[in-house]
Amino acid sequence: MITKARQNTLAARRVVHKTVRDQAALARLFETIGPRFKERPGGYTRIIHVENRVGDNAPMSILELVEKSEKAEPEKKADKAEKAEKKAASKETSDTSADKKSKKKSKKELEAKE
Numbered sequence: 625m626i627t628k629a630r631q632n633t634l635a636a637r638r639v640v641h642k643t644v645r646d647q648a649a650l651a652r653l654f655e656t657i658g659p660r661f662k663e664r665p666g667g668y669t670r671i672i673h674v675e676n677r678v679g680d681n682a683p684m685s686i687l688e689l690v691e692k693s694e695k696a697e698p699e700k701k702a703d704k705a706e707k708a709e710k711k712a713a714s715k716e717t718s719d720t721s722a723d724k725k726s727k728k729k730s731k732k733e734l735e736a737k738e
Contacts, residue, residue, distance in 0.1 A: 625640055625643065625644065625653060626653070626657060626658065626661055626668045627666075628640050629653045629654050629657060629658030629661075630658045630659075630661060630662055631658075632654055632658055632659070637650070637654060640653065640654075656693070657689070660691060660693070661691065664690075664691070667690065668689060668690055669687055669688065669689060669690065670687075670688050670689075670690050671685050671686070671687055672685060672686040672687075672688070673685045674686060
């Protein structure tokens with residue numbers, strides 16, 4: 625599947641779609657995994673054998689891709705500060721709108737009493 629995904633053509637996508645029917649998995653295969661292994665000639669996976677399953681003693685293994693994906697960079701302090709400011713600003717606007725609503729209600733109550 626990865627070999628076909630490396631080609632990234634419509635014909636290759638159709639061939640893989642015969643086996644992989646999930647659209648999200650197909651998209652991820654062609655958009656992220658295929659380009660990641662573009663330069664690698666083969667050997668995309670690693671098999672790690674683990675202990676047999678307890679219930680029926682079936683042999684178990686872990687299949688993983690050889691090259692790890694790049695993890696997202698941790699947030700910088702400036703980004704965190706900006707997010708805190710945005711939250712505070714949105715809280716203030718929601719508070720002011722709540723104050724406006726309470727003032728309108730109090731005016732209506734006063735008019736109703738008179």
